[in-house]
Amino acid sequence: MSVRTRFAPSPTGFLHIGGARTALYNWLYARKNGGSFVLRVEDTDAERSTGESMEIILEGMKWLGLDWDEGPGKGGDFGPYNQSERVEIYDAYLKKLQDADLVYEDEGAIRFRVPDKTIVVNDTVCGEVAVNLKEQGSKRFDQETKQEVEANPDIVIRRPNGGYIFHFVNVVDDIEMGITHVIRGEDHLSNTPKHLALFEAFGATPPTFAHIPLNLNPNGSKMSKRDEGALIHEYREKGFLPEAVNNYMALLGWSAKDDQEIFTMEELTKRFDLSGVTKSNSKFDYAKCLWVNAEHIKQxxxxxxxxxxxxxxxxxxxxxxxxxxxxxxxxxxxxxxxxxxIPKIIGTIFTEEVTYDPASVAKVSGRDDLPQVLEALATGLEKVEDWTAENIKPAIAAAAESIGAKMGALMLPCRIGVTGSTAGADLVPVLELLGKVEVVKRLKIFAEMQK
RNA sequence: GUCCCUGUAGUGUAGUGGCCGAGCACAACCGGCUUUCGCCCGGUUAGCGUGGGUUCGAAUCCCGCCAGGGAUGCCA
Structure with missing residues (x-):
């Protein structure tokens, strides 16, 4: 049977890095195994779902290059792919449970009778997890009073207003859409016994489950939209490469087990495997994400x-x-x-007005020899016939010699005088690109300023 | 509270009983890059949560404890 994975976002906000990583793992697994990647929209909560949110999520997916074989804008043999359009299917599945007397009404809602037995989840990442829903669900914790109270262990699968609940539609759709592998966040591990009970009630074979660890903030808290690096569209805005973002997301919770950390999408697809998924939660490290991007830019x-x-x-x-x-x-x-x-590094080459960074200027403005250094630089560079990097460098050296200074003593004043800052690209090539006239002009202007 | 998952340097990870006096990467710090540089190269600091067991031998197996995360919704 061919592999079918899915990403099932709820359109209630932005595309979050946690969701994007889940999507990536599902995408990689499907691509690696020559299977299909399905995008399903879990919009059963009409109150919170919005079209704008859906747009943002789809755009994010497209930008990352996580193309889906079936789903919104794509169609497929198992549609519709928005849960809000699948009520007849859910009604039919509900009927099955009603006929088997596995559900009952409770204050307008419909509850599914959970079996009183141990349910074992066989998770590819976490191993075997055994839970008895009847025992577990018969009490719940009241956050307000910090008290444990009696509860109905049977799970609500439909609201009084007719809207179906996540656990139910999730299972029905995974059955209907022939999903073979469910790769999702570990926050769903505790829900899985419920899902397994439903699969069994429907007489369906459950998919393989793989619960992946969560990505947390540097301080260990759950990442929210406010946190740096949390939202996918911000990566695009800051000038990250989609393949680099994928690369970094892959690294958070998965390892190739050798020392390779930089991967192209092709390499990732080839190397990715559920056996390389880590068990423990990870903390998002923006600095490393930047580094991964830098490595990709170099390529x-x-x-x-x-x-x-x-x-x-x-x-x-x-x-x-x-x-x-x-x-x-x-x-x-x-x-x-x-x-x-980039503009910060090379912008000075293309500007008319040099912006002088006060801190940089302060590094040389106190030097007694500054006037003669700038003078020597200007006259020395003026004499360069063929304005190339190869000729500029010796000219600076010669200028240094003419005033009995070392070349190193001239580089910084030259850099600051011409570019306005101590930081920037390799100086000599910058001078070359700027042109002799402009460089000499800037040196003179700076010398004038320093008087 | 109860149940579930997890616990290797600041961070991400390798490690599946002896090859570990714990490897790699990011970050930090220090040098070098024939004289600029946020690139590149080299180096330093720093870790098996904790207490017991099992074993000739444990980061690796078992138990307790602690810590973090998750679930406990008519959210997903």
């Missing part, structure tokens, strides 16, 4: 680099048709972790 072809950087150059007012852009991007790619940082 980019010049064309892909230009394409990825384009929106950020645009936003910074850097003309993308300037023929110095490709060379400037090559200087930036080695030093940048996300595209958002």
């Amino acid at each position: 980019l072809s010049p064309g892909a680099l230009a394409a990825g950087a384009a929106p950020f150059l645009d936003a910074a007012g850097i003309p993308s048709d300037d023929d110095r852009v490709p060379a400037a991007l090559e200087l930036a790619r080695e030093r940048v972790q996300i595209f958002e940082e």
